[in-house]
Amino acid sequence: MQRQVSVNIGNLLLSLSEITDIANPSIAQHQQRTAFIAMEIAKYAELEADMLENIFTAALLHDVGAISIEEKIAIHNNIDIEPMDYTLHCVRGELLLEQTPWLKKISKIVRYHHQKWEDWQESIKNPVVFASQIILLADHVERLIDRNKYILHQDKNIIEKVNDLKNKFVHEQIVNYFIEASQREEFWLDLVSPRIYPVLLHNGPYRNVEIDLKGIALIAEVYRDIIDFKSPFTATHTTGVSACAEILSKLFGLTELEINLMKIAGNLHDIGKLIVPNSILEKPDKLTVDEFAVMRCHTYYTFYVINTIGGLQQIAEWAAYHHEKLNGNGYPFRCKADEIDTGARIMAVADIFTAISEDRPYRSSMNKEDVYKTIKTQSDKKLLDSRIVDLLFDRYDTVNSYVRERQSMAKDFYTSRFLKVSEQIK
Numbered sequence: 001m002q003r004q005v006s007v008n009i010g011n012l013l014l015s016l017s018e019i020t021d022i023a024n025p026s027i028a029q030h031q032q033r034t035a036f037i038a039m040e041i042a043k044y045a046e047l048e049a050d051m052l053e054n055i056f057t058a059a060l061l062h063d064v065g066a067i068s069i070e071e072k073i074a075i076h077n078n079i080d081i082e083p084m085d086y087t088l089h090c091v092r093g094e095l096l097l098e099q100t101p102w103l104k105k106i107s108k109i110v111r112y113h114h115q116k117w118e119d120w121q122e123s124i125k126n127p128v129v130f131a132s133q134i135i136l137l138a139d140h141v142e143r144l145i146d147r148n149k150y151i152l153h154q155d156k157n158i159i160e161k162v163n164d165l166k167n168k169f170v171h172e173q174i175v176n177y178f179i180e181a182s183q184r185e186e187f188w189l190d191l192v193s194p195r196i197y198p199v200l201l202h203n204g205p206y207r208n209v210e211i212d213l214k215g216i217a218l219i220a221e222v223y224r225d226i227i228d229f230k231s232p233f234t235a236t237h238t239t240g241v242s243a244c245a246e247i248l249s250k251l252f253g254l255t256e257l258e259i260n261l262m263k264i265a266g267n268l269h270d271i272g273k274l275i276v277p278n279s280i281l282e283k284p285d286k287l288t289v290d291e292f293a294v295m296r297c298h299t300y301y302t303f304y305v306i307n308t309i310g311g312l313q314q315i316a317e318w319a320a321y322h323h324e325k326l327n328g329n330g331y332p333f334r335c336k337a338d339e340i341d342t343g344a345r346i347m348a349v350a351d352i353f354t355a356i357s358e359d360r361p362y363r364s365s366m367n368k369e370d371v372y373k374t375i376k377t378q379s380d381k382k383l384l385d386s387r388i389v390d391l392l393f394d395r396y397d398t399v400n401s402y403v404r405e406r407q408s409m410a411k412d413f414y415t416s417r418f419l420k421v422s423e424q425i426k
Contacts, residue, residue, distance in 0.1 A: 005213045005261070007311045010206030012216065014197055015308045016223060016271075017060040019301065023069045023275035027076045030142060032196050035059035037138035039204060040181040041174065045134075053205045055131045058106040062113050062135055064222070065092030067230050068278040076143055086114035088425045095421055096225055100218045109135065117171045124171045137162065137170045137178055142191075151192045152185060213257075216312075217264050224267040225418075227274060228410065231281050233360050234270075235414045236407040240358070241322075242266025243406035244350035247399050251391055252346065262343055265318035269347060272301030272320075299323050300332040318343040322351040325383040345385040349375070349392060352384070354403065368396065 017031045038059040042052050066072040066089040075089065094111035097103040112132040122129050144158050145151065159182055166172045181187055190199050201207065211219075224238045245266040249259045273281065276298055280291050287295060303320030306312050321344035324330035326337040333339075340348075356366045356374055366374065372393060379389040392399055 005216070005257075005311060006210045007216060007309050008201075008206065009209045009211040009215070010201050010204050012211060012219065012309050013057060013060050013206070014200055014204075015305050016219065018197070018308075019271055019274050019305045020063065020066075020072060020226075022301070023277075024073055026147070027072055028147075029196055030072075030076060031060050031063055032200060033142045033145075033191055034062060034135065034138045035204075036191055036196060036200060037141050037178070037181075038134050039200070040187060041134050041138065041177045044177040044180050045130075045173075049205065051127060051131070054106050054109065054127075055134055056205050057103070058109040058113070058131060059135050059138060061097065061103070061106070062093065062110050062139060063089065064096055064110070064226055065089035065094070067092065067226065069275065070278060088422060090114055091421055091425060092418070095417060096222055099225070100222055102215065102218065103222065108132075113139065116169050118168050124173060130174075133171050133174045137165070137174055140165075140169075141178070145192065151188045155182065155185075155188045158182075213260060213264075217260065217267075220264045220267040223271055225410075225413075227270050229414060229418055230273070231278060232414075232419075233282060233358075234273075236410040237354060237358060238267060238270055239410035240354035240403050240407045241269055241347070241350050243403045244354055244399060245347050247402045248346050248350060248388060248391065249343070251395055251399075252342070252388065254342070258343065261315055262318060262346065265315045265343070265347060266350065268306055268315065269302060269319040269322050269351065270298065271305055272298035272303075275301055296323075296331050303333075314343070317341070318347050322347045324348065326385065327382055329383075342385075346388055349384055349388045352378070353392060353399075357400075357403075368400075 014032065017035075018029075021027050021030045021032070035056055038055050039052070042055045047055070063072060063075070066075055071089065075086065090111050090113060094107045097107040097110055108128045109131045112128065113135040115132060115136070117124075117133060120129055124130055124133070141158060141162060144161060146154055159179060162170075162175055162178060166175045190196065193199065224242065228235050228238045242263050243266070245262045246259060249262045254262070276295060280287065280294055283291065299320050299322065303316050306316035306319055309316075318341075321330075321333070321335060321340055324333060324335040324340055324344065325348075326340065326345075328334050328336045352375060353371065356371055359365045375384065375389055375392070378384045379386045
């Protein structure tokens with residue numbers, strides 16, 4: 001077992017930003033493309049390294065407040081300047097990002113990335129104003145692109161449209177930097193390339209910057225909230241799974257490093273659900289065969305996203321294998337017992353324990369007796385590891401109390417701040 005964990009921060013941010021954009025072809029690579037445009041504008045502006053980093057990071061995460069796929073598609077498809085009120089996802093984004101010290105510095109940029117120049121009361125020299133204006137333009141340009149048309153057959157038209165935005169929608173200085181950057185065919189071909197991920201990874205500001213386990217954990221907590229807050233029915237689910245996996249790992253005797261990795265894996269275990277429409281997640285009736293087929297893909301995408309972050313393969317497996325069964329009939333990888341290690345077995349128990357203890361659109365939460373029957377049945381059928389199931393019920397009160405405590409904290413944040421902000425804006 002490794003003793004230390006660190007990853008390239010660009011690799012981490014690019015992979016995590018990608019998950020919300022792979023749900024639908026109409027929004028594929030949106031945040032990465034926006035980051036590319038913003039980065040190119042920032043380079044022509046000859047900004048200091050820390051400012052470039054802030055703009056790049058904010059661009060990669062600018063839509064984190066658009067919680068559902070339906071909301072993201074609606075925002076992306078609206079390319080008119082005036083009609084749509086973008087405030088809600090901007091304020092949500094600020095709220096989610098400001099919880100983490102390292103990301104707090106970009107939270108205001110994300111908050112104002114749809115604010116037009118004519119609505120600002122401050123100078124363009126203000127770093128937040130300047131950065132927000134860059135991302136506003138980058139986001140708008142990306143959404144102007146017709147994905148069904150060759151890019152070099154539309155670049156001139158896009159440049160003309162951008163030129164018309166000067167000093168009303170975007171400050172003239174920002175527009176001029178964009179026009180300079182966009183004169184090169186290379187700019188447009190890189191922008192729509194399916195290989196934009198490595199372009200950003202190797203040319204972006206974080207190509208030689210590493211982040212340690214503590215930093216990874218903090219960013220995972222941001223995504224925990226993004227995952228859970230998609231629906232009121234899952235508002236504390238990920239928190240519960242992570243807490244349950246953490247305490248079961250301690251009771252089972254895993255090392256401190258393994259326990260910390262399990263917490264991160266728990267916080268990211270359902271990241272693949274960000275590509276599942278809320279119409280499926282919140283359906284009050286039993287899912288159809290086709291709907292359940294969509295739901296089953298979420299663990300695949302959990303693995304896909306985390307495994308593209310170099311150095312996190314263990315976390316990828318522990319997070320993504322939570323619906324695998326010891327008899328090989330789980331999904332999506334159909335792993336056999338000898339392919340499912342202790343961490344993944346703990347995560348599977350933590351996930352089912354937390355899920356059946358919660359209210360869902362199609363059923364009420366189970367009491368202790370029904371939880372025991374349900375999980376013990378799966379253990380007896382050799383679907384779950386009996387050692388971990390026995391440990392759970394031997395220490396049920398301890399585990400349950402810890403999980404409920406953590407979920408209560410998450411629920412408080414969700415109801416007192418996240419929902420409150422949403423209701424005030426609506």
